[in-house]
Amino acid sequence: xxxxxxxxxxxxxxxxxxxxxxxxxxxxxxxxxxxxxxxxxxxxxxxxxxxxxxxxxxxxxxxxxxxxxxxxxxxxxxxxxxxxxxxxxxxxxxxxxxxxxxxxxxxxxxxxxxxxxxxxxxxxxxxxxxxxxxxxxxxxxxxxxxxxxxxxxxxxxxxxxxxxxxxxxxxxxxxxxxxxxxxxxxxxxxxxxxxxxxxxxxxxxxxxxxxxxxxxxxxxxxxxxxxxxxxxxxxxxxxxxxxxxxxxxxxxxxxxxxxxxxxxxxxxxxxxxxxxxxxxxxxxxxxxxxxxxxxxxxxxxxxxxxxxxxxxxxxxxxxxxxxxxxxxxxxxxxxxxxxxxxxxxxxxxxxxxxxxxxxxxxxxxxxxxxxxxxxx
Amino acid sequence: xxxxxxxxxxxxxxxxxxxxxxxxxxxxxxxxxxxxxxxxxxxxxxxxxxxxxxxxxxxxxxxxxxxxxxxxxxxxxxxxxxxxxxxxxxxxxxxxxxxxxxxxxxxxxxxxxxxxxxxxxxxxxxxxxxxxxxxxxxx
Numbered sequence: 001x002x003x004x005x006x007x008x009x010x011x012x013x014x015x016x017x018x019x020x021x022x023x024x025x026x027x028x029x030x031x032x033x034x035x036x037x038x039x040x041x042x043x044x045x046x047x048x049x050x051x052x053x054x055x056x057x058x059x060x061x062x063x064x065x066x067x068x069x070x071x072x073x074x075x076x077x078x079x080x081x082x083x084x085x086x087x088x089x090x091x092x093x094x095x096x097x098x099x100x101x102x103x104x105x106x107x108x109x110x111x112x113x114x115x116x117x118x119x120x121x122x123x124x125x126x127x128x129x130x131x132x133x134x135x136x137x138x139x140x141x142x143x144x145x146x147x148x149x150x151x152x153x154x155x156x157x158x159x160x161x162x163x164x165x166x167x168x169x170x171x172x173x174x175x176x177x178x179x180x181x182x183x184x185x186x187x188x189x190x191x192x193x194x195x196x197x198x199x200x201x202x203x204x205x206x207x208x209x210x211x212x213x214x215x216x217x218x219x220x221x222x223x224x225x226x227x228x229x230x231x232x233x234x235x236x237x238x239x240x241x242x243x244x245x246x247x248x249x250x251x252x253x254x255x256x257x258x259x260x261x262x263x264x265x266x267x268x269x270x271x272x273x274x275x276x277x278x279x280x281x282x283x284x285x286x287x288x289x290x291x292x293x294x295x296x297x298x299x300x301x302x303x304x305x306x307x308x309x310x311x312x313x314x315x316x317x318x319x320x321x322x323x324x325x326x327x328x329x330x331x332x333x334x335x336x337x338x339x340x341x342x343x344x345x346x347x348x349x350x351x352x353x354x355x356x357x358x359x360x361x362x363x364x365x366x367x368x369x370x371x372x373x374x375x376x
Numbered sequence: 377x378x379x380x381x382x383x384x385x386x387x388x389x390x391x392x393x394x395x396x397x398x399x400x401x402x403x404x405x406x407x408x409x410x411x412x413x414x415x416x417x418x419x420x421x422x423x424x425x426x427x428x429x430x431x432x433x434x435x436x437x438x439x440x441x442x443x444x445x446x447x448x449x450x451x452x453x454x455x456x457x458x459x460x461x462x463x464x465x466x467x468x469x470x471x472x473x474x475x476x477x478x479x480x481x482x483x484x485x486x487x488x489x490x491x492x493x494x495x496x497x498x499x500x501x502x503x504x505x506x507x508x509x510x511x512x513x514x515x
Binding site: 039180182186187188189191192194195218219222226235236239240244247248302313 | 385388390391392431432437439459460462464466468469481482483484485
């Protein structure tokens with residue numbers, strides 16, 4: 001005996017019918033029970049759930065979704081739910097939807113959805129296809145979370161990060177200036193006085209050796225002072241420009257660490273805003289120091305180019321490379337590089353893999369954000 | 377024989393006093409200023425034979441001021457007196473047409489000889505170690 005079996009989706013829509021044996025009816029009944037369990041869970045879950053059938057139309061939204069969107073459930077069905085999506089995001093959302101249904105894939109996307117109070121909130125929406133009766137792709141289930149607060153917190157953190165870096169650099173510059181402008185000048189005068197003393201005809205016994213030693217000590221202190229001041233803020237950057245400063249730093253790395261850096265530059269403009277120049281200099285500093293510390297390679301390339309109203313910086317090292325996720329091993333370096341670049345309105349891309357070397361690319365606009373222009 | 381007329385520029389008070397002391401023994405110090413802009417203005421009025429510049433000065437650096445003076449009708453000779461012991465600074469000084477470059481801690485021995493040489497149109501630059509590293513311009 002055959003009976004007509006009507007198959008319903010778990011939202012009550014008929015998705016198919018066929019003639020079959022009564023035993024199959026039992027399987028369908030069990031399917032309906034699981035459907036009810038699903039509904040109970042979906043309504044209790046603290047997330048927003050939306051189900052679409054294979055015709056892309058929404059057939060079910062859970063209580064969480066309704067609590068967010070307000071209004072009537074019926075308004076969400078079909079393509080009604082799309083009305084709540086921010087107009088600028090609708091294209092993207094539909095595209096992801098269609099792609100996932102066609103390929104059976106799963107994606108997570110962020111978009112803005114209008115809450116019942118009228119405010120657009122940022123939603124993180126993860127979708128997955130569901131298989132209905134007999135394993136056919138029946139449609140799509142999306143679960144979504146309001147992540148507006150998290151997004152705002154991230155933005156605030158980034159802004160704070162930028163301001164912290166700016167404050168730190170200002171402090172360093174101030175200290176370097178004091179060391180350089182005042183202390184090293186006084187030290188130079190001291191050396192000069194010592195020299196004058198040494199030139200006197202009549203010397204007590206042993207004084208000759210003593211003043212030579214004092215002279216030497218003063219000269220050593222002057223050199224160390226210069227080194228400290230230079231590490232805090234490179235004097236070449238302000239006086240001679242970014243290209244000279246990078247060149248000088250590469251020279252230092254060669255003579256102090258044996259790192260061979262090929263530095264090339266083209267069409268770098270004469271005047272670069274102070275904060276942009278300092279940012280790029282610090283990126284070069286940090287990346288090349290990472291090469292020495294972590295990559296084991298002894299070669300690197302730095303290229304700086306002007307293009308339109310932008311500056312492009314590229315640093316490559318073919319050596320050991322590192323895994324970008326291993327943040328602890330490269331310290332705060334990577335994180336602060338991103339913060340620095342973002343705080344001057346630029347972009348940074350870091351590509352690294354163990355054994356395959358590292359590529360760092362920075363792109364930054366030349367409209368002054370703050371600070372005076374410096375010679376290039 | 378008239379003594380050479382020299383303008384001095386340095387933003388560090390005690391250092392400037394020391395330079396005046398050294399230079400005044402053999403030259404007439406026509407003015408002593410503490411920033412690059414004042415140096416350019418004073419030179420325009422006073423027409424010195426030679427200017428001794430510090431490099432790092434407020435308002436306008438010594439390098440920029442020297443570049444300005446090089447374009448004037450009767451450019452004075454230029455000698456830099458600085459703490460910067462750095463080949464890039466020395467090159468930059470050469471580029472703006474300086475005839476002398478004296479490191480401050482050697483002021484007692486090097487400044488007056490550099491001034492005399494510059495007044496004759498001869499150069500006195502510290503020897504820079506051969507740089508095993510060069511960066512290049514492309515394009």
